[in-house]
Amino acid sequence: MTNCDSCANFVYDEELEYNVCLVDLDEDELYRFMNAQCSECPYYRPDDEYAVVRHQM
Numbered sequence: 001m002t003n004c005d006s007c008a009n010f011v012y013d014e015e016l017e018y019n020v021c022l023v024d025l026d027e028d029e030l031y032r033f034m035n036a037q038c039s040e041c042p043y044y045r046p047d048d049e050y051a052v053v054r055h056q057m
Contacts, residue, residue, distance in 0.1 A: 008045040 023043040
């Protein structure tokens with residue numbers, strides 16, 4: 001299972017004062033993900049802050 005803490009879609013919401021996932025999952029996807037019926041989140045993107053810098057070099 002992927003780690004949400006290292007995902008680019010998992011961001012801190014200042015209004016709610018906790019981290020939230022920006023991906024709008026439908027009910028079926030959320031159920032499968034929360035009950036570990038899928039091995040990985042299909043929307044996982046590594047949060048690599050330096051990807052743009054490496055691309056420019």
